[in-house]
Amino acid sequence: MSYLSDSRVNYIVIHYSATAIEVEYPYGRLEADHLARGFREGGYHYYLPRKGGRIAGRDLSQAGRFEMGAHSKGENVESVGICFEGGLTRDDMQTGRDTRTAGQVDEMIRTILELKKRYPNAKVTGHRDMPGAATQCPGFDAGKWWDGVMASPELMGADEVRGVSLDWAKEQPKPAGVTIPTGKMQANPITALFAALASFFAGKKP
Numbered sequence: 001m002s003y004l005s006d007s008r009v010n011y012i013v014i015h016y017s018a019t020a021i022e023v024e025y026p027y028g029r030l031e032a033d034h035l036a037r038g039f040r041e042g043g044y045h046y047y048l049p050r051k052g053g054r055i056a057g058r059d060l061s062q063a064g065r066f067e068m069g070a071h072s073k074g075e076n077v078e079s080v081g082i083c084f085e086g087g088l089t090r091d092d093m094q095t096g097r098d099t100r101t102a103g104q105v106d107e108m109i110r111t112i113l114e115l116k117k118r119y120p121n122a123k124v125t126g127h128r129d130m131p132g133a134a135t136q137c138p139g140f141d142a143g144k145w146w147d148g149v150m151a152s153p154e155l156m157g158a159d160e161v162r163g164v165s166l167d168w169a170k171e172q173p174k175p176a177g178v179t180i181p182t183g184k185m186q187a188n189p190i191t192a193l194f195a196a197l198a199s200f201f202a203g204k205k206p
Helices: 027-036 102-118 142-150 167-171 189-203
Strands: 003-005 011-016 046-048 065-067 079-084 123-126
Touching: 011 102, 046 102, 079 102, 102 142, 123 142
Parallel strands: 011 079, 011 123, 046 079
Antiparallel strands: 003 065
């Protein structure tokens, strides 16, 4: 295992598994495929299955340092990788697209918020937008998507979401020109916020 200082993390990189959404691709299968390619374990730090939840991969449990991933060639020493299951469909296995379910969007938002608390200056970006990358992954403009999430009036005005402090966000430049029609908040504003964000971005085209 190779561990590096948290201070080196400049990117939170979003990926897809490049598999058809019609066929389940569990984490065990992903890890087996990565082992077959010569990796010693799965290359991502988090995996978000279509059926919900998230699975931890490369180690982020140690304070002040992270296990180097194997997900963005040339930038693994300065990035953390999140992969969602999917990205392709059986009828078109050549075109990458945003196939995230509302649950995957919700989990991705929560995971990035946790990572941004730890790495406040890290840029959220898609694999395709990393220096030197030649890929469609993750099938949408992840940086633009994240700017939209952060432009939510509810999120920008909150002190914390699901127990994750947003103090770091107060020091970040505010994305301009993007608003999210989340509607009127219900009895539980945090649950309503995540439901609205997930629903909106699950249906939004890149």
